[in-house]
Amino acid sequence: MSIDTPAIDWAGLSPYFALLGGIVAALLSSVFLRGPARNAAGFAIAALALLGALAAAIALAVVDETGSGMIADSLRRDRLADVAQIVVVCAGLLAALLFVREPDAGERRGDAYALLLSAVAGMALFVAANDLIVLFLGLEWFSISLYILCAVTPERTRSLEASLKYLIVGGFGSAVLLFGAALVYGASGKLRFAEIGLAGPGSDRLLLVTGLAMLLVGLAFKVSAAPFHMWTPDVYQGAPTPVTGFMAAATKAAALVVALRFLTEAFPGEAALWTITLAVLAVASLAVGNLGALVQRDLKRLLAYSSVSHAGFLLMPVAAGNALGGRALLYYLIPYAALSVGSFAVVAARERELGRAVTIDGMTGLGWERPVHGAAMTTFMLGFIGLPPTGLFLGKFYAFSALYERGWTWLMIIGAVFTAVSVAYYLGVVRAIYARPVLAAAPAGGSPPRDTAIDVAIVASLVIAVGTFFGVDPLIDVVTRAVADLTFPF
Amino acid sequence: MILASLAGDVLVWVVWVVAAIALLASGFAVVLFRNPFHSALALILNLGSLAVLYLLLSAEFVAAAQVLVYAGAVMVMFLFVIAYLGGRADAPWASSQAAVRVAAVVTCVVLLAEVVLVIALDARDGLSSAAEITEGFGSPRELGRLFLGDNLLAFEVSSLVLLIGAVGGVILGATVRRGEVEE
């Protein structure tokens, strides 16, 4: 019996192979090595694999003039995927730096690197998915890796708790997404995105929109859009901080890019429906995220709510459904990812210093004790508000322009109003950073040694966040090309 | 000829009805049994009746995989863990928040009604007739061809996901060794 195996585009798959090689090597090293050597080897392998994947993705982004399908067209090789992979891989790199001295991970660190690589690989696949099967598999791949990563510090009960919560609610979301995918498949008889979109105005529209509703819920769940966000604060708070930083940046980026690609390609005929739905979800996220953040004391929880509110901002350009919105989304994601990882990196550093969970009061005096961390955190908080000098300033501007082009001024105004609300809690953090400690918050067990890795991560995030502000032009060029292949409904 | 076909049809109907009843009953049982061990056993029955339905839908290979992999391997692990946890695995059935339970049931019923409505509306046209299938539909051979052809990627990625799951199971399940040298 002869089987025509599809042509394998080795070059196009190079980022995946770099990551897969890293996973295998990290697992082996964690089996065969012990003690400090294991940690060092794990980090080295993870860094090498991620840098390799990054280089490959950048090379592809340069080379890929036009997109093409890989492995019987189940995977896309195009600039959208490349750019999304660059974002995800960079988030992974920064998170790997945070793991270097994560005290709770203990001897599990070697495994943690493998799982981190696995999560990155799953997301890299997810963002390039071109059919429902790969979409679902990619989603589950990185989700399962994240469930395990959350529990990688089993000495902390609450990280187990976070993990189980994430697994159960996440499994629920996945099951909903699966059922939706089944209905869409039933309605169109196709699995490839483009073919679903081309299935034409047949008789099964009802089935199709029901499936679409379920798929939207599944994706909104991963984006942490309200009202499907409720796992976010618990999981962000309970998970080890490096994992939280990675999740906040990468999961959202991946899910949004997929939403952009999937919705525009597979559901052009239902565009009015999904754009309005996303707009409503955006408003809900803005309201829930911003109001929820106002009453938080725990910093990780506060940042979790902030990420819910940014899910709202990020959904706005997708909801606009036009090319400008696509560009705005991609541009917004870059500084947003840097701000997220960076702010969690500062939290991680502070956490290790104090030896306990960081509250807003726990930030008191940071600006004086560690000027660089303080200045960086201040920049991150201002960035989240949308103030210069971080790229989010222009990101919000772009997102609003997309809405304006769509004619949804009302949504712009809602966004502006909630930006004003968000000022209160972000500036609360800034105020604490530069307050003089009333009582010197003595670090538990003396000051830990300077953690070079975390400093590198913080400075790198800062450079990216600020760099996107000053280097807007080349980035706009990149994202414009990235979404050039998509056909937008509006 | 017609008679034979009719007899076949009746037979299929009988099998379907039995399998459907078993499926729903065991599904309810999974959710309603007090003891997780019994629930797990009910799920095995559920998976079995699903396999029968898959056969009726000409999905031979999937049915076989369902019985061998799922009902076999996975459920064995489930039962093993439940046995490991012993009597401690018994969890109170009742919720402390009755309101949540009521709301949950209402929501699920509403959801069910919506989906059934959609199917019913669709059944008049799109779903009323199924396409003709060829001889090899659903056979291991056909699926093998797909898995090594059009869906090669799905095949490879599935195995990777399984690998990660296995690693995760080991990581989570392993006892944390104390006293290991930390840097």
Next chain:
Amino acid sequence: MLGPTVAAYLVLSAILFATGAAGVLIRRSPLIVLLALELMLNAGNLALIAFARQHADSGGQVFALAVMVVAATEVVVGLGLIVAMSRKKVELDVDALTELEG
């Protein structure tokens, strides 16, 4: 096609999905919640295979097999977590442990 139409299978699948969802929403034991999640995923599988039959397209079956693998993986991870939690609190009553996340 012999027997009932595809729509009948779909209704079965919908009922199974709702049953599983209800199980997740009302049960307190994480073990049973995991079992209920399996019900939901299997409901999706049934729908996939029914649609595969309707369209005479094996793609749905491939999807179902992939889902099976994913479901197995979720079970492995979920069980690992439950075991780790029970280990963590050997001295505690497991009833309390299961209540924690039920």
Next chain:
Amino acid sequence: MTAAAWLALFSPLGAAVALAVLGDRISRSRAGLLVSGSVLVSFVSSAYVLARLLSEHPEQRSHVSTLWTWLSAGDLQVGFEILVDPLSVFMMLVVSGVGFLIVSYATGYMRGDDEERRYHAYKALFVFSMLLLVQSGNLLLLLVGWGMVGLSSYLLINFWHQRRSAVAAGKKAFIVNAFGDATVALGLFLVIQRVGALDFATVFGSAEAEIGRSNTVAVLIALGLLGGAAAKSAQVPLHTWLPDAMEGPTPVSALIHAATMVTAGVYLIARTHVLFELAPVVLHTAAVLGGVTLLVAGVIALVQTDIKRVIAYSTMSQIGYMFVAAGVGAYGAGMFHLMTHAFFKALLFMAAGLVIHALAGEQDIRRMGGLGRELPRTTRAFLIGTLALAGVPPLAGFFSKDEILANTLDGGPLGIVLFVFGVAGAFLTAMYSFRLLFVVFRGKQSEHVQHHLHREPNEGPLSMVWPVGVLAVLAVVGGLVSVPGGWHAVDTWLEPVSRPLVHPAGWMEAFSPILSVCVALLGIAVAWRLWGQASDLPTALARRYPLATVALERKLYFDEVYDALLVRPAARLAVTLERVVERPIVAGSARATAGGIRGLASRVAATQSGLLRVYALVVAVGLATLVLVFISVR
């Protein structure tokens, strides 16, 4: 020349960054020196730019310098660019010049404060933001500076974060300013949509062709800009943040809010006057807002008892004049008053600071009195400032205020009304400013003064005294750059950028000063009668008109109205959401994690048990709703 402008812009930023990075590694006095040095560099560079511009032909005094193309999306090209022209140089000089004096003063005033370095860093940031605002070559960069000014002022206002009132004041200022930012941003969208560019030359060049005159879009654009201007310049009804902003370190940040930041609105109108002129309705609205503000603030200033608040209300009132000027199209007159106001208001604040310094932080004028004998130099400085503010010739305020009044006379019927407002305002100004002078420096010393006055050889450290001297001189002679009937240096200088719409005739230039001087003298006389000598007339008046007094003391209830309309509903919503959504669903888990690793009590765990299901339940409800909506619209 543009290189010098860039240097002026970036030198304070460099100082701020250096202070942030150095942290505790730089000594306090060095930090102060660094910042004042950096602002001095800005001032010198600005002066150099001015000298270079002067040597050029008036119509060619406009230079754009682009560092790099900042963003280009489709046809829209926005560079990171600055514009050097008469208007921006004028503002650069005011900002960096007065800024330098403030910063130097602050090194003395803040000495010994725990967080001196932070203060200096904030101030450097403020000067940078302000320079960015006035130097930017396009609307987007202007918006960046606009936002950063709001931010740094927030940081300065709640500098003393231990004080609840300071924190509240900072928040209020930021929110009002953020509102203004938002309206400006919305205006910019319309500009982008219509004109497709943001740089000043293109926008102003093609505005009339692309936008049209007096249509909805033109009005909306101008309204957006006006919203920002009114918020930043504390004009009614967006003024409530300014008096509260006096919570900042006395009186340095107050000074920033008086002499520089609040004038940004006037600058914005002058800069974008082309857009405003496309919607004369809005321009007139600005003038009316200014007119109302100058009266309202003048009246409220009459009864305030905090020395800084009196000056703050006076600031609002004076900026009202500038809005009136800009609103009738007398941009040069507005900018002229902006300059002289910066001189004498800075002088007043600094003198007030000396008083507060001498009284160990006391700000209530009822606990002052009779300071004239104790602090002769301060008194002289204060007197000069007061005379200039009241518009007594030949001090600076006289010339600039009367130029505004003369210009309004040419502004048609509306102008006449505004003229009346302005004259009434002049009366009020003279009255409240002399009230302050009399109450603080005359009469007999209160007990507080006798106990707390601490004398220093020069009535303050040298670093605080010399800026006061410089400003006193400027407040005296600063008005001579523009003399009615003689020459109009400011007008002429700004002519190429913002051509005025009104041209007062000779009789107007003669009539208005005479009238306003008479009115001012009358105001001084009334103040003398009421507060200049021992008299119980003020209390008698207050007893006679209790309602009016209370209304004024409560600042005409603006805060109360906002509180009832906006703040309290929002707070109630947040609290309700917290009670209904947050606490039952989320707080439980927070408690559980706070309880620590081992302390997961079973009771807490029981609370937890509901949570997860609720999360999933919400997902399910959301799903059911979404499906229902989807199938019903199909």
